[in-house]
Structures are given as structure tokens and as C-alpha cells.
Amino acid sequence: MALLTDEHRAAIGTKSKPVSVEVSRRDIIKYSVATEQQQPRYNKGDEAPPLFVFGLFTNIPPLNSYRPDGIPRGGGGGLKLPLKRVMAGGTEFRQHRPIRPGDKLTGSSTLTDLYEKQGRTGPLIFTVREFNVTTESGEPVIDEISTTIAR
Amino acid sequence: MQISDIKVGDELPSRDHDATNLSLFLYNAAIWNGHRIHYDETYAKEGEGHPGIVIDGPLQGDWLSQCPLNWVGEDGQLLSFNYSNRQASMIGDTLTSGGKVTEIDLATREVTVELFIKNAQGEITTPGGAKVRFNK
Numbered sequence: 001m002a003l004l005t006d007e008h009r010a011a012i013g014t015k016s017k018p019v020s021v022e023v024s025r026r027d028i029i030k031y032s033v034a035t036e037q038q039q040p041r042y043n044k045g046d047e048a049p050p051l052f053v054f055g056l057f058t059n060i061p062p063l064n065s066y067r068p069d070g071i072p073r074g075g076g077g078g079l080k081l082p083l084k085r086v087m088a089g090g091t092e093f094r095q096h097r098p099i100r101p102g103d104k105l106t107g108s109s110t111l112t113d114l115y116e117k118q119g120r121t122g123p124l125i126f127t128v129r130e131f132n133v134t135t136e137s138g139e140p141v142i143d144e145i146s147t148t149i150a151r
Numbered sequence: 152m153q154i155s156d157i158k159v160g161d162e163l164p165s166r167d168h169d170a171t172n173l174s175l176f177l178y179n180a181a182i183w184n185g186h187r188i189h190y191d192e193t194y195a196k197e198g199e200g201h202p203g204i205v206i207d208g209p210l211q212g213d214w215l216s217q218c219p220l221n222w223v224g225e226d227g228q229l230l231s232f233n234y235s236n237r238q239a240s241m242i243g244d245t246l247t248s249g250g251k252v253t254e255i256d257l258a259t260r261e262v263t264v265e266l267f268i269k270n271a272q273g274e275i276t277t278p279g280g281a282k283v284r285f286n287k
Contacts, residue, residue, distance in 0.1 A: 027181070034177040035213045036168075038221050049220070050229055051213040055182025069198065070185035085199055086186075088208030090235030098228075 025101035048099035089147030165249030203241035227285040234279030
């Protein structure tokens with residue numbers, strides 16, 4: 001085992017450059033329809049479903065920077081892992097207040113852990129990131145800890 | 152509904168979820184996810200060895216979050232939520248979300264619920280939990 005090197009582990013604690021987005025009602029409605037929300041406030045776009053935040057800060061690079069699997073190159077925050085097939089692991093988050101249309105939000109991600117395990121079908125690398133979303137004035141909106149698994 | 156109506160062990164309404172090519176296309180467009188395992192069946196099978204088109208883990212997370220959100224409705228708010236994707240599911244798998252109350256704190260009006268997504272075989276593919284606060 002030992003797929004991860006000291007160089008990989010040195011990246012633990014790295015913080016991404018903060019990204020700012022403006023939330024649109026139309027984007028909330030698209031997300032709500034695709035996820036089959038049942039609360040009118042979400043389908044009307046008055047308020048975003050809590051997990052709307054998942055796609056809110058996605059990097060949108062030029063089309064020619066996508067890999068053959070459909071994921072952009074360099075999407076791992078500069079982290080080059082020896083395993084390339086990435087799956088979502090789990091997420092825990094705390095919502096301080098709902099996201100609404102017109103909100104100007106800032107998100108920044110910190111790599112908080114990186115470890116490997118032997119899975120049923122081979123080695124797995126777990127990447128843990130903390131994602132903090134605040135308003136422009138720094139008021140907390142959502143704190144999220146998410147794990148991705150590379151195999 | 153208010154907190155005095157709730158008992159430990161109460162079940163949250165369950166709901167079936169059937170992902171389709173259309174729903175996964177729209178979801179992945181909405182979150183700007185280009186990963187081909189979610190819309191390109193040939194690639195999902197031959198490129199990454201999946202038995203079919205893979206339902207996004209975070210989409211199942213969203214379905215799971217809707218279980219307490221729909222249960223509480225306008226009578227409270229979601230404070231925290233967690234989920235973990237343990238087993239992949241494909242288009243064609245009917246998934247069922249549900250949960251039950253595990254803890255009630257009358258002083259803070261906070262209720263803790265345990266959540267699950269099960270497949271048709273009854274296996275829990277995505278366990279989770281949430282904390283909600285009732286308005287009264």
C-alpha cells in the first residue's frame with residue numbers, strides 16, 4: 001500500500017482561493033426541478049434547497065480543459081492523486097441560514113485530510129475537504145465537510 | 152406540526168425515487184458536472200466498469216435531505232445534515248428514502264432523525280442523519 005507520498009500529505013491544510021458567486025432565482029429553480037423538490041419555496045426559487053450549495057461554486061473552465069472522463073483537469077485543487085476514478089463519499093453540513101436569490105456568497109475550501117484504505121476491490125484514497133460559505137460581510141451561511149474517494 | 156406532537160421512533164414519510172436519463176442529465180447540468188458515468192452508458196460500462204449509468208451520490212444526498220425537509224415543511228428548519236454514499240446505484244434501481252426520530256430536545260425544540268436510502272433489495276445504500284428545529 002503507501003500510494004500517498006509525503007508530498008501529498010504536505011498539501012493537508014492548503015486553502016483554496018476564495019470564489020465569489022451571485023445566486024440567481026433561475027439557478028435555484030433548475031436545481032429544484034432536477035432534484036424533484038416538493039416544497040413550493042424551492043420550486044419558486046424563493047429559497048435554495050440546502051444541498052444547492054453543492055454545485056454553486058463549481059469551476060467552469062474552457063471545454064478543452066476537460067479530461068476524457070468529463071472531469072476538468074486540475075480539479076483536485078492542484079492535488080495529483082495516483083488513483084483517478086473519483087466517487088462522492090459523504091457530506092456533513094451545518095446550515096446557518098438558507099441561501100436566497102441575490103445572495104452574494106464567498107466559498108473557500110480547505111484540504112483537511114488525505115488517507116488511504118484497502119477496499120474490497122483495491123486501494124482507495126480518501127480526500128476530506130472543509131468548505132465554508134459566507135456572505136460578503138463574512139456572516140456564515142453553510143459549513144460543509146465532504147469526502148471524495150478515489151479508486 | 153409542533154414539537155409536542157412528536158415521539159421518539161416516529162417514522163418520517165418514505166418516498167420512492169426513480170432516476171432517469173433526463174433527470175440525471177438535468178441534475179448534472181444544474182451542478183455543472185461533466186463526469187460521463189452519469190449520462191454516457193457506453194463510457195460508464197466500458198470506461199469505468201460500472202453496470203450502468205451511475206446515479207450521482209450527491210443527488211441521493213439531496214433526496215435524503217428532502218425527507219426531513221418535507222416532514223418539517225414550514226414548521227421548522229434544517230440545522231444540520233449528513234449522509235454517506237456506501238454503495239453505487241444505477242438508473243433502473245428504485246431507491247426509497249425514509250427515516251425515524253431518534254432524539255427530542257424540548258428545551259431547544261431540536262429533533263434528531265436517522266435517515267436512509269434503500270434499494271429494492273432492502274440494502275441501505277446511503278445512510279444519514281439530520282437535526283431540525285421546530286418553530287414551536
